[in-house]
Amino acid sequence: MRTSHCQRPRFHWCSEPEEETGLGCLQAPLAVAAGERLLEGQHVEKNLESLASCVKVQIARKSQWHIKGRQDMEEIFEDCHDVEVVYQRCCGLDIHKKMIVACLIIVAADGKRRKQIRTFGTTTQALLELLDWLKAAGCTHVGMEATGVYWKPAYNLLEGHFELIVANARHIKAVPGHKTDVKDAQWIASLLQHGLLKASFVPSSEQRELRELTRYRTTLVEERARIVNRLQKTLEDTNLKLGDVVSDITGKSAQAILRGLLAGETDPAVLADLARGRLKAKRAELEEALVGTIKPHHRFLLTEHLDHIHQLDQSIERVGAEIEARMGPDEPPEPEKDSDKQPQDEQPEAEPTASDEPCEPATKAPLSLAQAVVLLCSIPGISQRAAEGILAEIGTNMDRFASAKHLASWAGMCPGNHESAGKRSSGKTTKGSPWLRKLLVQAALAAGRTKNTYLSAQYGRLAARRGKKRASIAVGHTILVIIFHVLREQKPYQELGGNFFDERERQAVEKRLVQRLEKLGYDVTLEPVAPAA
Numbered sequence: 073m074r075t076s077h078c079q080r081p082r083f084h085w086c087s088e089p090e091e092e093t094g095l096g097c098l099q100a101p102l103a104v105a106a107g108e109r110l111l112e113g114q115h116v117e118k119n120l121e122s123l124a125s126c127v128k129v130q131i132a133r134k135s136q137w138h139i140k141g142r143q144d145m146e147e148i149f150e151d152c153h154d155v156e157v158v159y160q161r162c163c164g165l166d167i168h169k170k171m172i173v174a175c176l177i178i179v180a181a182d183g184k185r186r187k188q189i190r191t192f193g194t195t196t197q198a199l200l201e202l203l204d205w206l207k208a209a210g211c212t213h214v215g216m217e218a219t220g221v222y223w224k225p226a227y228n229l230l231e232g233h234f235e236l237i238v239a240n241a242r243h244i245k246a247v248p249g250h251k252t253d254v255k256d257a258q259w260i261a262s263l264l265q266h267g268l269l270k271a272s273f274v275p276s277s278e279q280r281e282l283r284e285l286t287r288y289r290t291t292l293v294e295e296r297a298r299i300v301n302r303l304q305k306t307l308e309d310t311n312l313k314l315g316d317v318v319s320d321i322t323g324k325s326a327q328a329i330l331r332g333l334l335a336g337e338t339d340p341a342v343l344a345d346l347a348r349g350r351l352k353a354k355r356a357e358l359e360e361a362l363v364g365t366i367k368p369h370h371r372f373l374l375t376e377h378l379d380h381i382h383q384l385d386q387s388i389e390r391v392g393a394e395i396e397a398r399m400g401p402d403e404p405p406e407p408e409k410d411s412d413k414q415p416q417d418e419q420p421e422a423e424p425t426a427s428d429e430p431c432e433p434a435t436k437a438p439l440s441l442a443q444a445v446v447l448l449c450s451i452p453g454i455s456q457r458a459a460e461g462i463l464a465e466i467g468t469n470m471d472r473f474a475s476a477k478h479l480a481s482w483a484g485m486c487p488g489n490h491e492s493a494g495k496r497s498s499g500k501t502t503k504g505s506p507w508l509r510k511l512l513v514q515a516a517l518a519a520g521r522t523k524n525t526y527l528s529a530q531y532g533r534l535a536a537r538r539g540k541k542r543a544s545i546a547v548g549h550t551i552l553v554i555i556f557h558v559l560r561e562q563k564p565y566q567e568l569g570g571n572f573f574d575e576r577e578r579q580a581v582e583k584r585l586v587q588r589l590e591k592l593g594y595d596v597t598l599e600p601v602a603p604a605a
Contacts (some may be wrong), residue, residue: 165216166260173258215264217241237271286464296384303377313361400442450564453519465508476556512548524570
């Protein structure tokens, strides 16, 4: 008996949203079935079944074992009359830097599909012509693929006039064939017409603007770190060991000492007198570290580095002020007014549950950005800057994600599935948002340094067994799950404590420690400590 190779194994730790089986191997054209769940709806399942039957007929008719490419798939769409047409008037856009190829499909009264193909430029005037053309034709839905940043101008101008669907290019480019811009546009339009084009998450215009600001601030902070490293490299070339004594070479004391050096002062004793605060206690070490050889080109480079750092500090401050202005005034979330409800003593889920059941939509009033920042700052490891960046990436409305696992999968903070012949070859994380992943990993590392917290205990347990890098990803995933529940329930994070894992496995911990002491030759008797009065 031949077994089906379509069934995929189920993994229960933050895996990608699971694929359900039952439609057979030929569930959809290869360009559609890319390992991700398609759009929800009965028409999708019906169309997949119809396409599977048509593909089998096409293979038998051509005496081949595979479909060649888009041309054959277009014939299948034409010949398969059972495939439901979801959108009567839709358009597919193949977007490039300097041109856009548009394929408009209109289903006439006699049921025949009529295609109109036109090419437009990417300037504002050309995009307005595209808008007028689609409006005149009565188009309702427009599909495009996310090609770098080139789709954004078209999306911004068409937004509000049509239902826009931005698809991942990886999901619709898997079918081999003779590639042309016209065929690409026709393929996108055909998939969109039958409801087989999966839409990517595109936030609102306000969130996109905030996201650009937070990402730009992240870029500035990274650039500042690079310049500080260049400054340290230049100091090493002069044999000035200032970085060995001070903890931050961009601090006030280090800046004053460097400015004195650039002003021409070379006496180590005089330079050491510029130290402030606790650095004064290291005067002898400072005098020894400030003996070096500074050449004219060193002075020039040090001046440039310090000026560049000062300019970046000012830019970061200005961008931060703009972000805070868009966040609004700080307002704590309003407490629940229902007196019948008992106080909630339970912590929002700190660990992903094994259930894949979607969460019920929340009925509470939406959070403002300022309120969401306050809630996220209650989580260990998340600062105000990190909270602003995370909210700019995921928003405050968690109803768009079916569950916390779907959010983790979208963010790329969960292991992927790569299994063949019953062997799992790789579990590397999926590709998600690099900006969000960066913030979560930084928050995980910061949470790992906190004292007596659940996240620090989790980080320590995982880092000892799996290493610091894997531990940071795992704790970052936990933080993202906590964020999901905190924003959804609109309640601050409630700490479980650093002994959460020991209390959960009290008997196992007691048995393990007793056995270790007995191996050392001790006779151990455990007696509980009386509670303090």
